[in-house]
Amino acid sequence: AAAAARQHIVDGVDTETGEVLEDHTENFGNESNSPAQATAPAPELTVVATMPLRHRVLAQYIGEGEYLYHVDASQKKEILRLEMDTDNSYVQNLLLAAENVEAFKKAIEHDIHK
Template sequence: MSIKQEEYSFYYKVKNESARKRLGFKAGFFWCTAKKQSLALSRGELAMDAAGFDEADFARPVRVHFPVENDIPPEGVFDTKFCENREPGGEDGKTLTLIPGAASAVKSDETELADGAGTPAGENGIQESHNPPANPQLTVVATLPFRHRVLAQYIGDGEYLYHVDTGQKKEISCLEMDTQNT
């Protein structure tokens, strides 16, 4: 006897003006996957408490339609930034819509404007440069599995590498999976 899990999303409006001024935002958003709405509501209260907010500062949560957006907060996290430019609206009053005049926080990486025309990135001949991070995440080679340590020596041109960065770890993984180059 298995009950299908469902995605629940809730809009928590700040109760009054004094709480809104004290907190610095007007609403919060929470979503999770649960079997029942009562479980989702209790998880929302726990997430609100974990984020450091008092449930007494908010009105009863309103269940809203699950938004399909790129900048949706992670599951199980009470988020206040998501509602800065959204409010319940639409024909049913339960769809989160952008507030008129508010810009979306999502920046489209798929297209870039060049010479006034929208073209997918890379089609206009401009190469995108990806700068490496200032502080690469290093992994100690001694903690790697034996196969990876041997391959680390191989990519180090025979010299023992004490640390490998993320790019080198990817190269090691590719070498490990390569069965044609024996």
């Protein structure tokens, strides 16, 4: 009788009743079965080189010495906040200088970073 019962079980499922007899999920430690992690959206990144000059200058300013290729949503908000902050004379002078030097307008990103 036991041999006959085993003939109806394929991959842990009874082929006559459709009942799942065994749990066949495997976790090798390098992936998570958490649904929250599986549906977590990837961060939205913006390429700095495609941004307007004022935003490119501010992106490199907030990089704190590191060259930024991309900015995420929070960094983009910080760039917009700095651009609108008229009380920050350093940032406003930086933007004014960048817009009034013709060679700077045509500079590549790496040179803006310097």
